[in-house]
Amino acid sequence: MASVLRRPFAITVALKQVPKASSTGLRAFHTTPLKRSANFISKPVAPSFSKSHNVFRATFRRTYMQQTPSIASNSQALRQRLLYGAGIFGATLVGINLIFNRETREDGGMPPFERSYLNDTFLHTGLGIGIIGVAARTLHMNGWSYRLMATNPWIVLGVGLVGSIGTMYGCMATSPENYVQKYALWGAFNVTQAMLLSPLMFMQPALLARAGLYTVGMMGSIAFVGATAKQEKYLYLGGPLLAGVAIVALSGLAPLVVPATAARTLMWTENIWLYGGLAVFGGFTLYDVQKVLHHARLAERGVIKKDPVNESISLELDFINIFVRMVQILGMNQRKK
Template sequence: MLSASVGAFLHLKAGWNQGGLLSSLVSIGLMMWLAATSHSKENQTKRLCILAAFGGTMGLGLGPLLDFAIAVNPQIIMTALISTAIIFVCFSVSALYAQRRSYLYLGGFLGSALTILLVTSLLNIFMQSFAVFQFGLYAGVAIFCGFVVYDTQLIVEKHNNGDNDYIWHSVDLFIDFINIFRRLVIILGLNEKKKKRNN
């Protein structure tokens, strides 16, 4: 989260206007590099550096969205961040206190829902339907809330089976957090713009 904040700061304050496609491609490349690097003790420092770079490029990728939020109302960013943190903590804690493996069945459903959402979003490029776009935003928040629960239980289960790769587990939860935050910023920004138009 700290490296993502640095990436967002570099876009907003230091003039690194590299957010968007380039930073997305770099972050995907870094994630693949991290996945391909063995999680032995010798590689721990290297993998932490890759993780930090991944977080930074993800934060850089949020730059254009943060520009939009600041133009509408700067308070949107803090509201979205606090809301995302509350959602994340609540769903993680519920997963930790739930019966062991009780939410792992969600994996297939969430994967299918995410695929449908992706296909719908791609089709909407041609349809240009605002209603479909809004549905995708709210459905995306719900899906990634489900992923927080699923990923938390999956990480606990992996740990119990001897998988202690906390660096990769951090990536799973970080991606969930960023996706919820991104969608909340857009939802709050659109609602604020609507209010301003009505006034």
């Protein structure tokens, strides 16, 4: 049930990410008045060669002196952003570790089997996210995003639910020993996510790269806490997180049923969708990492089969939901500037 609620409702946000075409250049071209000299018509004067030479030198000197500080200021701003990002990431990692990870493991560290199982899960998660990114870019270049944007949102939501949930549960129900069917359904699941997320490619590549970097930093710091925390410390979060994701999912569907005149209600639902969703899926990342380690211990005792593909699906859903919200938050901040 949690997997059903955790992914498909990102569609409603993905379909709203198309930026409006700007007409600033045309407007500035047509409204800029032409500057005329007062003596142009009544008293034309032919400039001398020495005066033209001085004007040329002054123009060149002025342009040269104006461009140099601009390049220096851009490089300085880039360094400041990198330093700020590194500082925020480091402070977040230390803060989360101090607040949520006061009780560390009591077994002397992570056993080799758990470490191997967790590494396999992270490897499949990275491969799945890479497949989604490449497939979304390819579909966007082939015009899929335009056709998807022109389709009725309810049809997209219905078909997306069927395709996403069908391939996901088909992959989870397949035995890990059946490699061909297992990875075929897993690949179909990733392609389905790419089909639904391809409209995000309308956004600027720099904005998408920043959102991806922030998502990796957020999930990486939380996963570190989950991997080094006491065994089964955060497995109790499953129930509260399921209730939270239900609220977030309903807030994501609010723009489809709430009239546009209820601006205050839509503002609150959007905040719940964005910031409440970040908190909920950050908690799911913590829960999923500890669940992976719990399943590793069960697989080592022979209770269940080792299946990192199924484990990676949950982390992929966490990444997608956090990434979509990061993109929307960065897009809103860019429009405010």
